[in-house]
Amino acid sequence: MEFKNSEILYKKGCENLVGAVNSPVRAFASVGGNPLFIDKAKGAYIKDVDGNKYIDLVLSYGPMILGHRNKKVEKAVTRALKKGYSFGASTNAEIKLAKIVCDAFPGMDKVRFVNSGTEAVLSAIRLARAHTGFDKIVKFSGCYHGHMDAMLVAAGSGLATLSLPGSKGVPSQAVENTLISEYNNLESVKAHLDKYNDVAAVILEPVTGNMGVVQPSDDFIKGLRKLTKERGVLLICDEVMTGFRSQFGGAQELVGIQADITCLGKVIGGGFPVGAYGASNKIMENVAPLGGMYQAGTLSGNPIAMAAGIATLTELEKQNPYKKFDLVAEKIEEFLLSSAKKYGVDLTVNRFGSMINPFFASNEIKNFADAQKSDTKKFAKFFWAMIENGVFLPPSQFEAWFLSSSLTIRELKKLEKAIDASMQVVGSL
Ligand SMILES: *Cc1c(COP(=O)(O)O)cnc(C)c1O
Numbered sequence: 367m368e369f370k371n372s373e374i375l376y377k378k379g380c381e382n383l384v385g386a387v388n389s390p391v392r393a394f395a396s397v398g399g400n401p402l403f404i405d406k407a408k409g410a411y412i413k414d415v416d417g418n419k420y421i422d423l424v425l426s427y428g429p430m431i432l433g434h435r436n437k438k439v440e441k442a443v444t445r446a447l448k449k450g451y452s453f454g455a456s457t458n459a460e461i462k463l464a465k466i467v468c469d470a471f472p473g474m475d476k477v478r479f480v481n482s483g484t485e486a487v488l489s490a491i492r493l494a495r496a497h498t499g500f501d502k503i504v505k506f507s508g509c510y511h512g513h514m515d516a517m518l519v520a521a522g523s524g525l526a527t528l529s530l531p532g533s534k535g536v537p538s539q540a541v542e543n544t545l546i547s548e549y550n551n552l553e554s555v556k557a558h559l560d561k562y563n564d565v566a567a568v569i570l571e572p573v574t575g576n577m578g579v580v581q582p583s584d585d586f587i588k589g590l591r592k593l594t595k596e597r598g599v600l601l602i603c604d605e606v607m608t609g610f611r612s613q614f615g616g617a618q619e620l621v622g623i624q625a626d627i628t629c630l631g632k633v634i635g636g637g638f639p640v641g642a643y644g645a646s647n648k649i650m651e652n653v654a655p656l657g658g659m660y661q662a663g664t665l666s667g668n669p670i671a672m673a674a675g676i677a678t679l680t681e682l683e684k685q686n687p688y689k690k691f692d693l694v695a696e697k698i699e700e701f702l703l704s705s706a707k708k709y710g711v712d713l714t715v716n717r718f719g720s721m722i723n724p725f726f727a728s729n730e731i732k733n734f735a736d737a738q739k740s741d742t743k744k745f746a747k748f749f750w751a752m753i754e755n756g757v758f759l760p761p762s763q764f765e766a767w768f769l770s771s772s773l774t775i776r777e778l779k780k781l782e783k784a785i786d787a788s789m790q791v792v793g794s795l
Pocket of ligand 1: 481482483484485487510511512513571575576604605606607631632641
Protein backbone atom coordinates (compact mmCIF):
# COMPACT_ATOMS: atom_id res chain seq x y z
CA MET A 367 0.00 0.00 0.00
CA GLU A 368 1.34 3.43 -0.94
CA PHE A 369 0.90 6.62 1.07
CA LYS A 370 2.93 8.98 -1.13
CA ASN A 371 0.33 11.73 -1.52
CA SER A 372 -0.51 11.65 2.18
CA GLU A 373 3.21 12.06 2.94
CA ILE A 374 3.47 15.03 0.59
CA LEU A 375 0.40 16.70 2.13
CA TYR A 376 1.66 15.98 5.63
CA LYS A 377 4.94 17.78 4.94
CA LYS A 378 3.12 20.69 3.31
CA GLY A 379 0.52 20.79 6.08
CA CYS A 380 3.18 21.08 8.76
CA GLU A 381 4.21 24.50 7.41
CA ASN A 382 1.04 26.43 8.28
CA LEU A 383 -0.91 24.01 10.46
CA VAL A 384 0.10 22.64 13.84
CA GLY A 385 1.33 19.11 13.19
CA ALA A 386 -0.75 19.25 9.99
CA VAL A 387 -3.92 18.55 11.99
CA ASN A 388 -6.71 20.64 13.48
CA SER A 389 -7.35 18.23 16.34
CA PRO A 390 -4.57 16.24 18.06
CA VAL A 391 -6.59 13.00 17.99
CA ARG A 392 -6.01 12.97 14.22
CA ALA A 393 -2.23 12.90 14.63
CA PHE A 394 -0.64 9.46 14.56
CA ALA A 395 1.47 10.18 17.65
CA SER A 396 0.81 6.88 19.40
CA VAL A 397 0.83 4.58 16.37
CA GLY A 398 3.78 6.15 14.53
CA GLY A 399 3.96 7.16 10.90
CA ASN A 400 2.19 10.04 9.18
CA PRO A 401 -1.53 10.75 9.38
CA LEU A 402 -3.57 9.80 6.33
CA PHE A 403 -5.18 12.57 4.31
CA ILE A 404 -8.71 11.86 3.15
CA ASP A 405 -10.11 12.60 -0.27
CA LYS A 406 -13.70 11.43 0.02
CA ALA A 407 -16.12 8.95 1.53
CA LYS A 408 -19.36 7.16 0.70
CA GLY A 409 -21.45 4.77 2.79
CA ALA A 410 -19.26 2.47 4.87
CA TYR A 411 -16.07 3.42 3.01
CA ILE A 412 -13.48 6.18 3.10
CA LYS A 413 -10.76 6.89 0.53
CA ASP A 414 -7.40 8.55 1.14
CA VAL A 415 -5.57 10.87 -1.28
CA ASP A 416 -3.54 7.91 -2.63
CA GLY A 417 -6.74 6.15 -3.68
CA ASN A 418 -6.59 3.54 -0.89
CA LYS A 419 -10.06 2.50 0.17
CA TYR A 420 -10.94 1.53 3.74
CA ILE A 421 -13.95 0.38 5.73
CA ASP A 422 -14.39 3.41 7.99
CA LEU A 423 -14.67 2.65 11.72
CA VAL A 424 -13.71 6.22 12.68
CA LEU A 425 -16.82 7.83 11.19
CA SER A 426 -15.54 11.29 12.17
CA TYR A 427 -15.36 9.97 15.78
CA GLY A 428 -19.01 9.09 15.82
CA PRO A 429 -21.19 11.55 13.88
CA MET A 430 -21.52 9.57 10.63
CA ILE A 431 -23.83 6.94 12.14
CA LEU A 432 -25.70 6.42 8.85
CA GLY A 433 -22.43 6.09 6.94
CA HIS A 434 -21.09 8.82 4.68
CA ARG A 435 -23.27 10.94 2.43
CA ASN A 436 -26.57 9.33 3.21
CA LYS A 437 -28.93 10.24 0.36
CA LYS A 438 -31.64 11.80 2.55
CA VAL A 439 -29.13 13.90 4.46
CA GLU A 440 -27.37 15.03 1.30
CA LYS A 441 -30.68 16.11 -0.19
CA ALA A 442 -31.70 18.06 2.91
CA VAL A 443 -28.34 19.83 3.12
CA THR A 444 -28.40 20.75 -0.58
CA ARG A 445 -31.91 22.12 -0.22
CA ALA A 446 -30.90 24.22 2.81
CA LEU A 447 -27.77 25.53 1.06
CA LYS A 448 -29.89 27.08 -1.65
CA LYS A 449 -31.81 29.17 0.90
CA GLY A 450 -28.79 30.83 2.49
CA TYR A 451 -26.01 29.86 4.88
CA SER A 452 -26.57 31.86 8.06
CA PHE A 453 -28.96 34.62 9.09
CA GLY A 454 -28.35 35.74 12.67
CA ALA A 455 -32.05 35.17 13.30
CA SER A 456 -34.17 32.15 14.16
CA THR A 457 -35.45 29.58 11.67
CA ASN A 458 -38.11 26.88 11.74
CA ALA A 459 -35.37 24.23 11.43
CA GLU A 460 -34.14 25.00 14.96
CA ILE A 461 -37.64 24.42 16.35
CA LYS A 462 -37.93 21.13 14.46
CA LEU A 463 -34.60 19.76 15.68
CA ALA A 464 -35.35 20.92 19.24
CA LYS A 465 -38.62 18.95 19.17
CA ILE A 466 -36.89 15.78 17.96
CA VAL A 467 -34.24 16.09 20.67
CA CYS A 468 -36.65 16.89 23.53
CA ASP A 469 -38.95 14.02 22.49
CA ALA A 470 -35.99 11.61 22.56
CA PHE A 471 -34.74 12.68 26.02
CA PRO A 472 -37.56 12.73 28.60
CA GLY A 473 -35.42 14.84 30.98
CA MET A 474 -35.28 17.69 28.47
CA ASP A 475 -38.05 20.25 28.16
CA LYS A 476 -35.84 22.80 26.47
CA VAL A 477 -32.58 22.66 24.57
CA ARG A 478 -30.00 25.23 23.44
CA PHE A 479 -27.95 24.52 20.31
CA VAL A 480 -24.24 25.36 20.21
CA ASN A 481 -21.42 24.48 17.77
CA SER A 482 -19.49 21.67 19.45
CA GLY A 483 -19.47 19.17 22.29
CA THR A 484 -16.97 21.31 24.16
CA GLU A 485 -19.33 24.27 24.03
CA ALA A 486 -22.23 22.08 25.18
CA VAL A 487 -20.31 20.93 28.26
CA LEU A 488 -18.89 24.31 29.23
CA SER A 489 -22.38 25.79 28.99
CA ALA A 490 -23.90 22.90 30.98
CA ILE A 491 -21.38 23.47 33.74
CA ARG A 492 -22.07 27.20 33.81
CA LEU A 493 -25.78 26.33 33.97
CA ALA A 494 -25.30 23.92 36.88
CA ARG A 495 -23.34 26.61 38.73
CA ALA A 496 -25.96 29.26 37.93
CA HIS A 497 -28.80 27.01 39.08
CA THR A 498 -27.25 25.83 42.36
CA GLY A 499 -25.12 28.84 43.24
CA PHE A 500 -22.19 26.45 43.89
CA ASP A 501 -18.89 26.14 41.99
CA LYS A 502 -17.52 22.64 42.56
CA ILE A 503 -17.84 19.93 39.92
CA VAL A 504 -17.07 16.22 40.34
CA LYS A 505 -15.65 14.51 37.24
CA PHE A 506 -14.28 11.01 36.71
CA SER A 507 -10.74 10.22 35.63
CA GLY A 508 -10.70 8.95 32.05
CA CYS A 509 -13.87 10.79 31.06
CA TYR A 510 -13.38 13.47 28.40
CA HIS A 511 -15.69 16.45 28.31
CA GLY A 512 -14.10 18.66 25.69
CA HIS A 513 -11.22 21.08 26.05
CA MET A 514 -12.56 23.73 28.44
CA ASP A 515 -10.05 24.59 31.17
CA ALA A 516 -11.97 23.18 34.13
CA MET A 517 -12.44 19.77 32.46
CA LEU A 518 -8.85 19.25 31.31
CA VAL A 519 -7.84 17.12 34.26
CA ALA A 520 -7.58 13.33 34.06
CA ALA A 521 -9.32 13.58 30.72
CA GLY A 522 -9.05 10.34 28.75
CA SER A 523 -8.13 9.37 25.21
CA GLY A 524 -6.57 12.37 23.47
CA LEU A 525 -4.49 13.18 26.50
CA ALA A 526 -3.82 9.54 27.42
CA THR A 527 -2.57 8.95 23.91
CA LEU A 528 -0.14 11.82 24.24
CA SER A 529 0.62 10.91 27.89
CA LEU A 530 -0.20 14.41 29.10
CA PRO A 531 -1.52 14.51 32.67
CA GLY A 532 -3.49 17.69 31.96
CA SER A 533 -2.59 20.57 29.72
CA LYS A 534 -0.17 23.44 29.85
CA GLY A 535 -1.81 26.83 29.87
CA VAL A 536 -4.58 25.83 32.25
CA PRO A 537 -4.33 28.04 35.34
CA SER A 538 -4.51 26.15 38.63
CA GLN A 539 -7.47 28.36 39.65
CA ALA A 540 -9.39 27.00 36.65
CA VAL A 541 -9.27 23.44 37.99
CA GLU A 542 -9.39 24.11 41.72
CA ASN A 543 -13.15 23.54 41.71
CA THR A 544 -12.83 20.25 39.81
CA LEU A 545 -12.87 17.17 42.04
CA ILE A 546 -11.77 13.84 40.56
CA SER A 547 -13.45 10.51 41.25
CA GLU A 548 -12.91 7.00 39.93
CA TYR A 549 -15.38 5.56 37.44
CA ASN A 550 -17.49 2.67 38.76
CA ASN A 551 -16.57 3.66 42.32
CA LEU A 552 -19.52 5.28 44.07
CA GLU A 553 -17.60 5.66 47.34
CA SER A 554 -15.12 7.96 45.60
CA VAL A 555 -18.01 10.33 44.79
CA LYS A 556 -19.58 10.00 48.21
CA ALA A 557 -16.27 10.98 49.82
CA HIS A 558 -16.31 14.32 47.95
CA LEU A 559 -19.98 14.99 48.71
CA ASP A 560 -19.41 14.20 52.41
CA LYS A 561 -16.50 16.62 52.54
CA TYR A 562 -17.95 19.51 50.51
CA ASN A 563 -21.45 20.93 50.68
CA ASP A 564 -20.90 23.32 47.78
CA VAL A 565 -20.86 20.87 44.85
CA ALA A 566 -22.93 22.06 41.87
CA ALA A 567 -22.82 18.91 39.76
CA VAL A 568 -21.37 15.52 39.02
CA ILE A 569 -20.57 15.08 35.33
CA LEU A 570 -19.96 11.76 33.59
CA GLU A 571 -20.11 9.87 30.33
CA PRO A 572 -22.99 7.47 31.20
CA VAL A 573 -21.07 4.90 29.15
CA THR A 574 -17.54 6.00 28.41
CA GLY A 575 -15.92 6.20 25.02
CA ASN A 576 -12.91 8.32 25.86
CA MET A 577 -10.91 5.83 27.93
CA GLY A 578 -12.13 3.22 25.54
CA VAL A 579 -15.57 1.72 26.05
CA VAL A 580 -16.38 1.19 29.73
CA GLN A 581 -19.86 0.48 31.04
CA PRO A 582 -21.08 1.61 34.42
CA SER A 583 -22.18 -1.15 36.77
CA ASP A 584 -25.88 -1.01 37.59
CA ASP A 585 -25.13 -0.25 41.26
CA PHE A 586 -22.77 2.56 40.33
CA ILE A 587 -24.99 4.43 37.89
CA LYS A 588 -28.27 3.98 39.81
CA GLY A 589 -26.47 4.72 43.07
CA LEU A 590 -24.99 7.87 41.58
CA ARG A 591 -28.41 9.09 40.48
CA LYS A 592 -29.84 8.43 43.95
CA LEU A 593 -26.90 9.99 45.79
CA THR A 594 -26.86 13.21 43.73
CA LYS A 595 -30.62 13.61 44.15
CA GLU A 596 -30.38 13.15 47.93
CA ARG A 597 -27.60 15.72 48.22
CA GLY A 598 -29.18 18.33 45.93
CA VAL A 599 -26.34 17.97 43.43
CA LEU A 600 -27.15 18.07 39.71
CA LEU A 601 -26.22 15.10 37.54
CA ILE A 602 -24.87 16.05 34.09
CA CYS A 603 -24.78 13.25 31.53
CA ASP A 604 -22.29 14.06 28.80
CA GLU A 605 -23.86 12.16 25.90
CA VAL A 606 -21.86 13.95 23.22
CA MET A 607 -20.64 10.53 22.07
CA THR A 608 -23.48 8.23 23.16
CA GLY A 609 -26.51 10.43 22.41
CA PHE A 610 -28.51 8.93 19.50
CA ARG A 611 -25.69 6.38 19.13
CA SER A 612 -26.26 3.93 22.00
CA GLN A 613 -29.98 4.27 21.57
CA PHE A 614 -32.21 7.02 20.19
CA GLY A 615 -32.70 8.26 23.76
CA GLY A 616 -28.99 7.94 24.52
CA ALA A 617 -27.17 5.77 27.04
CA GLN A 618 -29.45 7.16 29.78
CA GLU A 619 -32.31 5.17 28.32
CA LEU A 620 -30.29 1.95 28.38
CA VAL A 621 -28.77 2.31 31.84
CA GLY A 622 -32.12 3.47 33.22
CA ILE A 623 -31.43 6.92 34.64
CA GLN A 624 -32.45 10.48 33.84
CA ALA A 625 -29.90 13.28 34.01
CA ASP A 626 -30.68 16.77 35.25
CA ILE A 627 -28.71 18.26 32.36
CA THR A 628 -27.77 16.42 29.16
CA CYS A 629 -25.00 17.38 26.73
CA LEU A 630 -25.15 16.33 23.09
CA GLY A 631 -22.91 16.64 20.03
CA LYS A 632 -21.46 14.42 17.27
CA VAL A 633 -24.48 12.45 15.85
CA ILE A 634 -26.89 15.34 16.44
CA GLY A 635 -25.26 17.34 13.62
CA GLY A 636 -24.83 14.41 11.21
CA GLY A 637 -21.28 15.57 10.42
CA PHE A 638 -21.86 19.31 10.75
CA PRO A 639 -20.79 21.30 13.82
CA VAL A 640 -23.67 21.03 16.29
CA GLY A 641 -23.71 20.60 20.04
CA ALA A 642 -26.58 20.99 22.48
CA TYR A 643 -27.40 21.11 26.16
CA GLY A 644 -30.84 20.67 27.62
CA ALA A 645 -32.74 20.17 30.86
CA SER A 646 -36.12 20.69 32.53
CA ASN A 647 -37.90 24.03 32.11
CA LYS A 648 -36.98 24.97 35.65
CA ILE A 649 -33.25 24.59 35.02
CA MET A 650 -33.23 25.99 31.47
CA GLU A 651 -35.03 29.15 32.60
CA ASN A 652 -31.67 30.28 34.03
CA VAL A 653 -30.34 30.71 30.49
CA ALA A 654 -30.45 34.12 28.75
CA PRO A 655 -32.74 35.59 27.47
CA LEU A 656 -35.06 33.98 30.10
CA GLY A 657 -32.52 34.14 32.92
CA GLY A 658 -29.22 35.59 34.02
CA MET A 659 -26.82 32.91 32.72
CA TYR A 660 -25.22 34.25 29.57
CA GLN A 661 -24.32 31.94 26.69
CA ALA A 662 -24.37 32.91 23.01
CA GLY A 663 -23.14 31.98 19.52
CA THR A 664 -23.01 33.77 16.15
CA LEU A 665 -23.41 30.53 14.20
CA SER A 666 -25.42 28.55 16.79
CA GLY A 667 -28.41 26.81 15.20
CA ASN A 668 -26.87 27.28 11.76
CA PRO A 669 -29.52 26.37 9.15
CA ILE A 670 -27.32 23.98 7.13
CA ALA A 671 -26.23 22.16 10.30
CA MET A 672 -29.83 22.02 11.55
CA ALA A 673 -30.97 20.55 8.22
CA ALA A 674 -28.28 17.86 8.48
CA GLY A 675 -29.29 17.15 12.08
CA ILE A 676 -32.99 16.87 11.31
CA ALA A 677 -32.39 14.59 8.32
CA THR A 678 -29.92 12.40 10.21
CA LEU A 679 -32.10 11.93 13.27
CA THR A 680 -35.26 11.39 11.21
CA GLU A 681 -33.57 8.72 9.12
CA LEU A 682 -31.98 7.17 12.20
CA GLU A 683 -35.33 6.88 13.96
CA LYS A 684 -36.79 5.30 10.85
CA GLN A 685 -33.94 2.82 10.36
CA ASN A 686 -33.83 2.03 14.10
CA PRO A 687 -30.48 0.22 13.65
CA TYR A 688 -29.77 -0.35 17.33
CA LYS A 689 -30.53 -4.10 17.40
CA LYS A 690 -28.47 -4.54 14.26
CA PHE A 691 -25.58 -2.63 15.86
CA ASP A 692 -25.59 -5.07 18.77
CA LEU A 693 -25.46 -8.06 16.44
CA VAL A 694 -22.68 -6.58 14.31
CA ALA A 695 -20.65 -5.62 17.39
CA GLU A 696 -21.15 -9.11 18.80
CA LYS A 697 -19.77 -10.58 15.56
CA ILE A 698 -16.77 -8.26 15.61
CA GLU A 699 -16.12 -9.22 19.23
CA GLU A 700 -16.18 -12.89 18.22
CA PHE A 701 -13.69 -12.24 15.38
CA LEU A 702 -11.38 -10.36 17.73
CA LEU A 703 -11.46 -12.90 20.55
CA SER A 704 -11.15 -15.99 18.37
CA SER A 705 -8.20 -14.60 16.38
CA ALA A 706 -6.54 -13.36 19.59
CA LYS A 707 -6.85 -16.86 21.01
CA LYS A 708 -5.56 -18.42 17.82
CA TYR A 709 -2.39 -16.27 17.83
CA GLY A 710 -1.87 -16.16 21.61
CA VAL A 711 -2.59 -12.43 22.06
CA ASP A 712 -3.97 -11.10 25.36
CA LEU A 713 -7.15 -9.21 24.55
CA THR A 714 -10.14 -7.82 26.44
CA VAL A 715 -13.08 -6.58 24.41
CA ASN A 716 -15.55 -4.03 25.78
CA ARG A 717 -18.55 -2.95 23.76
CA PHE A 718 -21.78 -1.04 24.11
CA GLY A 719 -24.19 -0.79 21.20
CA SER A 720 -22.32 0.56 18.18
CA MET A 721 -19.10 1.28 20.11
CA ILE A 722 -16.51 -1.45 20.49
CA ASN A 723 -13.03 -1.53 21.96
CA PRO A 724 -10.39 -4.24 21.91
CA PHE A 725 -7.86 -3.58 24.67
CA PHE A 726 -4.52 -5.35 24.35
CA ALA A 727 -4.67 -6.40 27.97
CA SER A 728 -5.60 -9.51 29.94
CA ASN A 729 -7.34 -7.67 32.78
CA GLU A 730 -10.96 -6.60 33.05
CA ILE A 731 -11.40 -2.89 32.13
CA LYS A 732 -13.68 -1.05 34.54
CA ASN A 733 -11.94 2.31 34.86
CA PHE A 734 -9.12 4.46 33.51
CA ALA A 735 -6.37 2.76 35.54
CA ASP A 736 -7.45 -0.64 34.12
CA ALA A 737 -7.48 0.76 30.56
CA GLN A 738 -3.98 2.15 30.95
CA LYS A 739 -2.60 -1.36 31.52
CA SER A 740 -3.13 -2.01 27.79
CA ASP A 741 -0.14 -2.65 25.53
CA THR A 742 -0.17 0.39 23.23
CA LYS A 743 2.78 -0.97 21.19
CA LYS A 744 0.69 -3.98 20.22
CA PHE A 745 -2.15 -1.65 19.35
CA ALA A 746 0.14 0.37 17.06
CA LYS A 747 1.15 -2.82 15.17
CA PHE A 748 -2.47 -3.88 14.94
CA PHE A 749 -3.54 -0.43 13.73
CA TRP A 750 -1.12 -0.42 10.78
CA ALA A 751 -1.91 -4.01 9.88
CA MET A 752 -5.61 -3.09 9.76
CA ILE A 753 -4.78 -0.13 7.49
CA GLU A 754 -2.86 -2.47 5.19
CA ASN A 755 -5.92 -4.73 5.21
CA GLY A 756 -8.29 -1.93 4.32
CA VAL A 757 -9.77 -0.86 7.66
CA PHE A 758 -9.51 2.70 8.99
CA LEU A 759 -9.45 2.76 12.83
CA PRO A 760 -9.00 5.62 15.31
CA PRO A 761 -5.21 5.86 15.85
CA SER A 762 -5.45 5.26 19.60
CA GLN A 763 -5.87 2.28 21.92
CA PHE A 764 -8.20 4.41 24.06
CA GLU A 765 -10.65 5.40 21.37
CA ALA A 766 -13.78 3.39 20.51
CA TRP A 767 -14.40 1.93 17.06
CA PHE A 768 -17.68 3.22 15.69
CA LEU A 769 -20.22 1.32 13.60
CA SER A 770 -22.54 2.81 10.99
CA SER A 771 -25.84 1.49 9.71
CA SER A 772 -24.33 1.17 6.22
CA LEU A 773 -22.22 -1.87 7.21
CA THR A 774 -23.41 -5.06 5.50
CA ILE A 775 -22.44 -8.74 5.55
CA ARG A 776 -19.90 -7.92 2.86
CA GLU A 777 -18.00 -5.52 5.13
CA LEU A 778 -18.31 -7.94 8.06
CA LYS A 779 -16.57 -10.64 6.01
CA LYS A 780 -13.80 -8.20 5.10
CA LEU A 781 -13.48 -7.20 8.75
CA GLU A 782 -13.16 -10.82 9.81
CA LYS A 783 -10.29 -11.36 7.37
CA ALA A 784 -8.57 -8.08 8.27
CA ILE A 785 -8.80 -8.78 12.00
CA ASP A 786 -7.39 -12.28 11.58
CA ALA A 787 -4.47 -11.08 9.44
CA SER A 788 -3.71 -8.17 11.80
CA MET A 789 -3.91 -10.28 14.93
CA GLN A 790 -1.43 -12.70 13.36
CA VAL A 791 1.00 -9.78 12.98
CA VAL A 792 0.57 -8.87 16.66
CA GLY A 793 0.95 -12.54 17.69
CA SER A 794 4.27 -12.82 15.87
CA LEU A 795 5.83 -9.89 17.82
C1 LIG B 1 -16.17 14.39 21.62
C2 LIG B 1 -16.62 14.63 23.00
C3 LIG B 1 -16.67 15.91 23.56
C4 LIG B 1 -16.16 17.13 22.84
O1 LIG B 1 -16.87 17.41 21.69
P1 LIG B 1 -16.20 18.34 20.56
O2 LIG B 1 -17.26 18.48 19.53
O3 LIG B 1 -14.99 17.61 20.10
O4 LIG B 1 -15.85 19.63 21.22
C5 LIG B 1 -17.20 16.05 24.82
N1 LIG B 1 -17.63 14.99 25.52
C6 LIG B 1 -17.59 13.74 25.02
C7 LIG B 1 -18.13 12.61 25.83
C8 LIG B 1 -17.07 13.51 23.75
O5 LIG B 1 -17.01 12.26 23.29
